[in-house]
Amino acid sequence: MSYWPSLFGGMLIGLSAALLLLLNGRIAGISGIIGRLAQGAQVPANAAFVIGLVAGPVLFAIAFGRWPQVTIVASLPVILIAGLLVGFGTRMGSGCTSGHGILGLARFSRRSIAATVTFLVAGIAAATLMRLVG
Structure with a gap:
């Protein structure tokens, strides 16, 4: 059962990437998103995506009662x-x-x-x- 967190995380990554493409017509390439955010382009959308990435471990801790092991x-x-x-x-x-x-x-x-x-x-x-x- 140790594969559940990884499977769930992979499914969330795929879902978020598909939704970004379908709803915004943009590719979920992290390097491009961070690059555009650093340049001040499309700040609300890019910042929301980066905040979501940073919030991932917090959501993991809430869901599984512990921080992800790194x-x-x-x-x-x-x-x-x-x-x-x-x-x-x-x-x-x-x-x-x-x-x-x-x-x-x-x-x-x-x-x-x-x-x-x-x-x-x-x-x-x-x-x-x-x-x-x-």
Whole structure:
């Protein structure tokens, strides 16, 4: 039964992404939403989406009576470098895993299929390399 929170969370992500597309005609790509919010564009809609993301752990705690368990074993410098690389990659790939992987695949976008395959291959390579090095 430990898969229920993950299944429920995945369903909520899919539902919110589908509703944003159907009701606003916008892709739920987190990097694009945060980028537009930082530029001051479409502030109410983008801020509402980001507030919803931040409220997620609170809603989890209310629903399940505990905070979500998060374990990070990397050092702070590694986390910062990884964050910068992810930010660079989202700009280079014209989107992030949420925009390409959730809605792009659902729309059969060739660019999103290529991006998602690249994300997966890079992730597998990085995990394999870290296991070999660590």
